Amino acid sequence: MTLDELEQIANEVQAAKEKSPRALNVCVAAGCLSLHSDAIKSALEKEVQRTGVNCRVAGTGCMGLCSLGPLVNREPDGQLLKNVAEADAAEIVEKLESVPPERLLCSREQPFFQRQTAVVLENSGRINPEKIEEYIAAEGYQALVRALTEMAPAQIVQEVSKSGLRGRGGAGYPTGLKWGTVAKTIGTTKYVICNADEGDPGAFMDRSVLESDPHRVLEGMIVAGYAVGASQGYIYVRAEYPLAIKRLQAAIRDARRLGFLGSQICNAKFSFDIEIRIGGGAFVCGEETALIASIEGRRGTPRPRPPFPAQSGLWQMPTLINNVESFANIPTILRRGGEWYASLGTKKSKGTKVFALCGKVRNVGLIEVPMGTPLRQIIFEIGGGIPDGHRFKAVQTGGPSGGCIPEQSLDLPVDYESLKEVGSIMGSGGMIVMDDSACMVNVARYFMEFCMSESCGKCIPCRAGTAQMFELLTRMTSGTATPQDLELLEDLCDMVSSTSLCGLGQSAPNPVLSTLRYFREEYTEHIVDKHCRAGVCECNHLAEVSA
Amino acid sequence: MNPAPAVKTLAIDGIDVSASSDQTILDAARENGISIPTLCHLDGLTEVGACRMCLVELKGSTRLQPACVTLVEEGMEVTTRTPRLEKYRRMVLELLFAERNHVCSVCVANNMCELQDQAKAHGVTHVRFPYRSPELPVDVSHERFALDHNRCILCTRCVRVCNEIEGAHTWDLLGRGVNSLLISDLHQPWGESDTCTSCGKCVQVCPTGALFDKSKVGGKVRKNPDFLSYLNEMREGLR
Numbered sequence A: 001m002t003l004d005e006l007e008q009i010a011n012e013v014q015a016a017k018e019k020s021p022r023a024l025n026v027c028v029a030a031g032c033l034s035l036h037s038d039a040i041k042s043a044l045e046k047e048v049q050r051t052g053v054n055c056r057v058a059g060t061g062c063m064g065l066c067s068l069g070p071l072v073n074r075e076p077d078g079q080l081l082k083n084v085a086e087a088d089a090a091e092i093v094e095k096l097e098s099v100p101p102e103r104l105l106c107s108r109e110q111p112f113f114q115r116q117t118a119v120v121l122e123n124s125g126r127i128n129p130e131k132i133e134e135y136i137a138a139e140g141y142q143a144l145v146r147a148l149t150e151m152a153p154a155q156i157v158q159e160v161s162k163s164g165l166r167g168r169g170g171a172g173y174p175t176g177l178k179w180g181t182v183a184k185t186i187g188t189t190k191y192v193i194c195n196a197d198e199g200d201p202g203a204f205m206d207r208s209v210l211e212s213d214p215h216r217v218l219e220g221m222i223v224a225g226y227a228v229g230a231s232q233g234y235i236y237v238r239a240e241y242p243l244a245i246k247r248l249q250a251a252i253r254d255a256r257r258l259g260f261l262g263s264q265i266c267n268a269k270f271s272f273d274i275e276i277r278i279g280g281g282a283f284v285c286g287e288e289t290a291l292i293a294s295i296e297g298r299r300g301t302p303r304p305r306p307p308f309p310a311q312s313g314l315w316q317m318p319t320l321i322n323n324v325e326s327f328a329n330i331p332t333i334l335r336r337g338g339e340w341y342a343s344l345g346t347k348k349s350k351g352t353k354v355f356a357l358c359g360k361v362r363n364v365g366l367i368e369v370p371m372g373t374p375l376r377q378i379i380f381e382i383g384g385g386i387p388d389g390h391r392f393k394a395v396q397t398g399g400p401s402g403g404c405i406p407e408q409s410l411d412l413p414v415d416y417e418s419l420k421e422v423g424s425i426m427g428s429g430g431m432i433v434m435d436d437s438a439c440m441v442n443v444a445r446y447f448m449e450f451c452m453s454e455s456c457g458k459c460i461p462c463r464a465g466t467a468q469m470f471e472l473l474t475r476m477t478s479g480t481a482t483p484q485d486l487e488l489l490e491d492l493c494d495m496v497s498s499t500s501l502c503g504l505g506q507s508a509p510n511p512v513l514s515t516l517r518y519f520r521e522e523y524t525e526h527i528v529d530k531h532c533r534a535g536v537c538e539c540n541h542l543a544e545v546s547a
Numbered sequence B: 001m002n003p004a005p006a007v008k009t010l011a012i013d014g015i016d017v018s019a020s021s022d023q024t025i026l027d028a029a030r031e032n033g034i035s036i037p038t039l040c041h042l043d044g045l046t047e048v049g050a051c052r053m054c055l056v057e058l059k060g061s062t063r064l065q066p067a068c069v070t071l072v073e074e075g076m077e078v079t080t081r082t083p084r085l086e087k088y089r090r091m092v093l094e095l096l097f098a099e100r101n102h103v104c105s106v107c108v109a110n111n112m113c114e115l116q117d118q119a120k121a122h123g124v125t126h127v128r129f130p131y132r133s134p135e136l137p138v139d140v141s142h143e144r145f146a147l148d149h150n151r152c153i154l155c156t157r158c159v160r161v162c163n164e165i166e167g168a169h170t171w172d173l174l175g176r177g178v179n180s181l182l183i184s185d186l187h188q189p190w191g192e193s194d195t196c197t198s199c200g201k202c203v204q205v206c207p208t209g210a211l212f213d214k215s216k217v218g219g220k221v222r223k224n225p226d227f228l229s230y231l232n233e234m235r236e237g238l239r
Helices: A003-019 A037-051 A086-094 A132-137 A141-149 A153-163 A174-182 A205-212 A214-228 A242-257 A288-297 A326-338 A340-342 A376-381 A416-421 A438-452 A460-477 A483-499 A503-509 A512-531 A539-546 B025-031 B082-101 B114-121 B157-166 B202-203 B227-235
Strands: A022-027 A056-062 A073-075 A191-196 A230-237 A273-278 A319-323 A353-359 A363-371 A390-398 A403-406 A428-434 B007-010 B017-018 B055-058 B076-080 B147-148 B171-174 B182-185 B211-215
Touching: A003 A132, A003 A141, A022 A037, A037 A056, A056 A483, A073 A273, A073 A326, A073 B017, A132 A288, A132 B171, A141 A214, A141 A326, A153 A174, A153 A214, A153 A326, A153 A340, A174 A214, A174 A319, A191 A214, A191 A288, A191 A326, A205 A214, A205 A242, A205 A326, A205 A353, A205 B211, A214 A242, A214 A273, A214 A326, A230 A242, A230 A288, A230 B055, A242 A273, A273 A390, A288 A319, A319 A326, A326 A340, A340 B211, A353 A376, A363 A376, A376 A390, A390 A512, A403 A512, A438 A460, A438 A512, A438 B055, A438 B076, A460 A503, A460 A512, A483 A503, A503 B202, B007 B025, B017 B025, B025 B182, B082 B114, B157 B202, B157 B227, B202 B227
Parallel strands: A022 A056, A191 A230, A191 A319, A230 A273, A353 A428, B007 B076
Antiparallel strands: A022 A073, A353 A363, A390 A403, A390 A428, B007 B017, B055 B076, B147 B211, B171 B182
16 A cells, blocks of 8 residues: 555545535444434435435544534534434435524534544544545545655654653553653564553543544554554453444454555555454453453453563563554654644643543533643533533542542643642543532542452452442441541551552542542531531431431 | 573662572562561462562652562662551451451461461451451362361462462452452362362462361361472472
């Protein structure tokens, strides 16, 4: 494959579009699909066939504003239709050339769309994820062809370093540094792994990228393979993402067909192939050493590091392991240059970040903003604020490893350092907004229950410590806790975070610690007054009985 | 191939010691008469770094490191006993006692139990955490041995010795978190295991009374895992 051949494919796609400029693109990513957008797509197809109008009907990836789904994007005018039902098909097709019905119209002029910067999501909702040609028409695989024909592996590592990209799985380790380490590690066999075991409650960024633009991830992985000297890649994706798996399988097949995977890719002395490994339902397998154990066919439990996977990873070979979103950034970084990417974001956190915005916020969905965007802007402008007249209380970032950020910290620019400073973490990008109907003790208990049931059980602090913390929190929410229980809980938080073997245990106390930091009075109310101000916990009931 | 190990000098609890670069902090400490508490570690088995009893402080690092898997480095300054470390070790022990049903007075391993020894050494006189008191079975289906899950601390010494030394891999773990359970083969009674050779190594390496010899009465269960170092030396041609 050469750049000319890529251009030819792109031209063919373009020509086909020009021949039939009208199109209805129905979102068929998991969110809209759960509202039967596939049935809407067939209804539209039928209607187009019946009326005989010249209009393409296609499936696309996520358009972001999931709460107004199912969404349909109309070409060529780019009008967005919301809350589409099967019954609307006739009217939509009938009014193809005029203004769509008012009730279906979703303005693109609103802050939700205006305040975003798309890099990872640049093709989401615009291309058909099951057609490699459409990805190529959107400048896809150009970065790969350029990298293989014009760049040395070291140059690619340099470009990634220059971009300032940091690991999007949550920890924020500099991606270029990781690539450089694996590239320099001596070994005849090396591996590239894409971590798609996204498991934080409320997080669906990686799923959406895989469902909406799978080739972007493949391209990032192939470039990585060339840069570090690997010839085999694995995508570890959780079994709970069947659609993402299906699209990945199709994408890998198509990439092989066009010679982006296989031997002597683009006539370079470089062979690379990708296989999918499906997870068995353990959250801890998102931890890199547990993930590697799982790929090897063993029980998915973490092991102490060092040695880090860069030195000794899959089958004891040097292994590069990155998150879906990290790989998805690579094609754009190479196409537009590391410097361009570094111009986005803050001093220490470059580029953009995808967030899954959910909870008590008007616009639930997937967003991408430059690093450094204030939380207030994300929640109140892009997210549209809190619905139903409730008041904002906290936003939870980073899933069970993260923390709750209160109102007074809302002007915080979102980046790795500042989130850490306020007791949370960037995490993979889940953002759960909570209003005054949420009880923070109950929220902490929820996350502790998650950690307890997802602990692998290997190290004692995490296995037994999370179970004890959950028990203590349950005493608080049920109104049977004593002040000593709070002391014990704080002791355990310190011990479990300091002594656990892997990140799961080390960060498991974070939801408790951050709610204690900002909402300590709620804990005291539960323990002393047996009162839950949000009215969620059982302890209220207990107080009424004894009164 | 790995280059020949180099000699490193480091300080453990203020004492200057030398060690080979392929040695762990635990090796170096024990060689020099400095004891670091352990539970999952056993000479002759691979390390898992799971019990966290051997965590030590390293100068210049905020994270505590397990001595059993951390290799020595030049100029390292290791502290093995601080109030913080001792507090965490006591808590590890308390968590273990509260996790399952450890009733020393009626245990076959009473006075010969590593968990009990550690508790004594660390002054664990009572447990502050709520006892979980789970209902757990006892497997007495094997002709000679028995497994009492109530006393199991999931150190996986038995799993490792069976896999690495005996080569049978009869033992493994089922489930996860607090629900983890030691199982033989595909979760069948030990006595019906197809792979168990009845060698008894697992019983000898078990630090508590979880695995025991049915013919022995309480207080008479002297466990002897010393065969491991002998076997390893044999294997490596040192004897």
